[in-house]
Amino acid sequence: MSTAISVDDVSKQYRLYHERNQSLKAAIMRRARVKYEEFWALRDVSFEVPQGATFALIGENGSGKSTLLKCMAHILRPEKGRIETRGKISALLELGAGFHPELTGRENIFLNGSILGMSKKQLNQRFDEIVGFAGLEHFIDTPVKNYSSGMYVRLGFSVAINVDPEILLIDEVLAVGDAEFQRRCLEKFDDFQEAGKTIVIVSHALESVRNLCDTAAWLEHGLLRRIGTASEVIDEYLTESHTDRAADGDHGARWGTGEAQVEKIEVLDGSGEPVKRVRTGDTVIFRFHYKSDALIEKPVWGMALFSLDGVWVTGPSTREVGLYPEKLAPGDEGYVDLHVDRLLLLPGTYDVSASLFNITGATVYDMRHRALRFDVEFGDPHEEYGFMSLGGSWEGDILDTAR
Amino acid sequence: MTRLAEYAEARELTVNLMLRELRGRYKRSALGWTWSLLNPLSTVIVFSVVFAFFLKIDPPTGHPSGLHSFPMFLLCGLLPFNYLSNGMNGSLDSLLSNSNLIRKVYFPREVLVVSTVGALLVTFLVELGVLGVILLLLGNMILPWLPVLFLLVAIQTVFVLGIGLMLSVFNVYFRDVKHFIGISLQALFYSAPIVYPIKFVEDAATRTSFPLLRVYELNPLVRFVDAYRAVLYDLRFPAFSDVAYVTIWAAGLLALGLFVFHRLDRRLAEEV
Numbered sequence: 147m148s149t150a151i152s153v154d155d156v157s158k159q160y161r162l163y164h165e166r167n168q169s170l171k172a173a174i175m176r177r178a179r180v181k182y183e184e185f186w187a188l189r190d191v192s193f194e195v196p197q198g199a200t201f202a203l204i205g206e207n208g209s210g211k212s213t214l215l216k217c218m219a220h221i222l223r224p225e226k227g228r229i230e231t232r233g234k235i236s237a238l239l240e241l242g243a244g245f246h247p248e249l250t251g252r253e254n255i256f257l258n259g260s261i262l263g264m265s266k267k268q269l270n271q272r273f274d275e276i277v278g279f280a281g282l283e284h285f286i287d288t289p290v291k292n293y294s295s296g297m298y299v300r301l302g303f304s305v306a307i308n309v310d311p312e313i314l315l316i317d318e319v320l321a322v323g324d325a326e327f328q329r330r331c332l333e334k335f336d337d338f339q340e341a342g343k344t345i346v347i348v349s350h351a352l353e354s355v356r357n358l359c360d361t362a363a364w365l366e367h368g369l370l371r372r373i374g375t376a377s378e379v380i381d382e383y384l385t386e387s388h389t390d391r392a393a394d395g396d397h398g399a400r401w402g403t404g405e406a407q408v409e410k411i412e413v414l415d416g417s418g419e420p421v422k423r424v425r426t427g428d429t430v431i432f433r434f435h436y437k438s439d440a441l442i443e444k445p446v447w448g449m450a451l452f453s454l455d456g457v458w459v460t461g462p463s464t465r466e467v468g469l470y471p472e473k474l475a476p477g478d479e480g481y482v483d484l485h486v487d488r489l490l491l492l493p494g495t496y497d498v499s500a501s502l503f504n505i506t507g508a509t510v511y512d513m514r515h516r517a518l519r520f521d522v523e524f525g526d527p528h529e530e531y532g533f534m535s536l537g538g539s540w541e542g543d544i545l546d547t548a549r
Numbered sequence: 550m551t552r553l554a555e556y557a558e559a560r561e562l563t564v565n566l567m568l569r570e571l572r573g574r575y576k577r578s579a580l581g582w583t584w585s586l587l588n589p590l591s592t593v594i595v596f597s598v599v600f601a602f603f604l605k606i607d608p609p610t611g612h613p614s615g616l617h618s619f620p621m622f623l624l625c626g627l628l629p630f631n632y633l634s635n636g637m638n639g640s641l642d643s644l645l646s647n648s649n650l651i652r653k654v655y656f657p658r659e660v661l662v663v664s665t666v667g668a669l670l671v672t673f674l675v676e677l678g679v680l681g682v683i684l685l686l687l688g689n690m691i692l693p694w695l696p697v698l699f700l701l702v703a704i705q706t707v708f709v710l711g712i713g714l715m716l717s718v719f720n721v722y723f724r725d726v727k728h729f730i731g732i733s734l735q736a737l738f739y740s741a742p743i744v745y746p747i748k749f750v751e752d753a754a755t756r757t758s759f760p761l762l763r764v765y766e767l768n769p770l771v772r773f774v775d776a777y778r779a780v781l782y783d784l785r786f787p788a789f790s791d792v793a794y795v796t797i798w799a800a801g802l803l804a805l806g807l808f809v810f811h812r813l814d815r816r817l818a819e820e821v
Binding site for chain 1: 653
């Protein structure tokens with residue numbers, strides 16, 4: 147099998163400016179350009195993406211995966227090493243980049259299409275398909291500034307997917323539109339795979355990656371950690387990053403007085419073993435380790451679950467059930483558990499937030515927003531849509547005949 | 550892929566971005582395209598009152614055309630100057646205002662400068678067209694001189710592109726280039742015989758031992774104005790030395806512009 151993309155010993159350096167305002171005066175005063183720190187976003191990364199592969203780049207935020215994708219798209223140029231690509235590339239980094247708000251959908255299709263490298267002839271041929279795919283037949287002569295954000299993104303996606311490239315680079319954009327649009331996107335995706343095109347995806351939605359991709363590369367702090375079949379790499383990544391993520395918790399914001407802290411968040415199975423992922427219907431324990439540095443009164447513990455796209459799924463706390471100690475003394479530490487007999491979350495990736503605050507809510511000692519990420523897989527009940535199962539059962543005489 | 554092949558592939562993109570610029574510019578304004586003509590018109594009125602009426606600057610009579618009109622004399626220099634000035638200002642912003650595109654899509658980045666200048670070229674041609682009609686009405690038979698005029702426009706476009714390529718990337722790295730250019734353009738305007746006849750400078754040169762005229766004529770804008778005015782106002786061939794001089798400048802600037810652009814565009818996607 148021939149190679150579609152070869153990444154050969156690639157290093158990419160960013161400059162972190164201390165002073166964002168670049169001015170001639172500053173440059174002359176220092177007799178150099180603006181001062182900056184060097185930061186290597188990628189270091190000595192080498193691998194090959196075979197033609198026809200569906201390839202995933204996974205890793206924490208800041209691991210360099212998006213940088214690598216942009217290098218593949220030739221948007222960024224690596225300081226060292228080479229990236230060679232064979233065939234026409236289309237990169238879906240931002241949908242509708244280059245749309246002009248005052249121009250109509252029709253005008254923007256031609257503009258955006260040519261930005262993405264399509265000729266006028268190709269655009270004329272595919273125009274109806276693009277409009278149809280986006281479902282915007284009625285609005286095509288309306289300026290895009292009057293579009294809803296959903297319409298805007300759909301049109302952007304529709305143009306991009308119709309570029310018909312040999313290599314498609316995608317950065318976390320598959321999660322657009324409603325369920326119907328998503329289904330059509332996945333269909334288009336299948337067509338691509340069947341046609342033997344190469345696809346490279348950067349994504350946090352690990353379960354989708356597992357389903358879609360055959361190969362995955364795991365990047366960590368700009369280094370290539372592991373490359374192999376998607377399933378294996380993702381398993382290994384989840385095993386490791388689980389504990390790590392809880393410890394560093396750097397992918398969410400953190401605030402509070404710090405008088406007491408939520409030190410660590412864990413997801414445990416029914417027997418108390420830390421787990422990398424759980425299934426719908428499993429017994430799950432969320433464990434929150436705390437430590438106090440000061441004398442604090444009537445502390446309460448809270449947690450929240452967010453879906454990957456930021457929907458607040460649930461947020462129970464000990465305050466709601468009236469459970470709180472009178473005080474925590476300096477040096478006190480331990481943990482509290484939220485015990486869930488039957489987890490009714492449906493498959494997907496979720497973030498856990500944890501907080502420690504005063505019963506009045508007036509003082510937040512520690513708030514760790516979306517500090518731990520975990521995955522839920524299909525289990526019992528085996529349901530697909532939404533975030534939660536109702537745990538119900540379907541009944542009816544007519545259904546009995548089908549059992 | 551070589552750069553030339555990339556350029557060839559980007560032709561349609563250039564045209565489309567140009568159209569975006571042109572279509573977007575006067576959308577939602579009541580007068581639309583008329584604005585691009587009102588701007589020089591108001592300048593002509595103000596300058597005619599101040600310079601021709603108050604200061605009594607007497608424009609030379611066109612030879613052999615016999616035309617004697619301050620507004621026409623002014624416009625023949627003003628329009629090319631506006632093209633240069635708008636080209637410089639437009640190029641300055643061309644990369645920064647498209648930062649979204651640069652960060653998200655790959656294409657040869659020169660396209661952004663070329664399409665900006667291209668859109669201004671269209672505006673310039675429209676303005677020249679209107680000026681041409683007025684000149685015809687005043688009895689200046691400019692039609693036979695159109696090929697020479699287009700040659701001048703082509704040379705100036707190369708000239709503007711060369712400067713634009715340099716300014717566009719400089720402005721990404723040093724944001725105050727923009728302010729510097731703002732001041733320079735004002736000086737540049739009076740450094741060329743746009744509102745006054747070049748005879749004033751020749752007269753002044755006789756009063757000083759400094760080789761004023763020679764230094765003055767080093768400025769390529771002086772030669773451009775001279776050449777345009779020869780074709781449009783006087784109806785004669787521009788001096789060969791003028792055309793040769795600006796051609797050399799244009800070619801040199803374009804080469805330098807491309808060189809500088811390619812030296813500095815490596816980090817564009819990070820810096821814009």
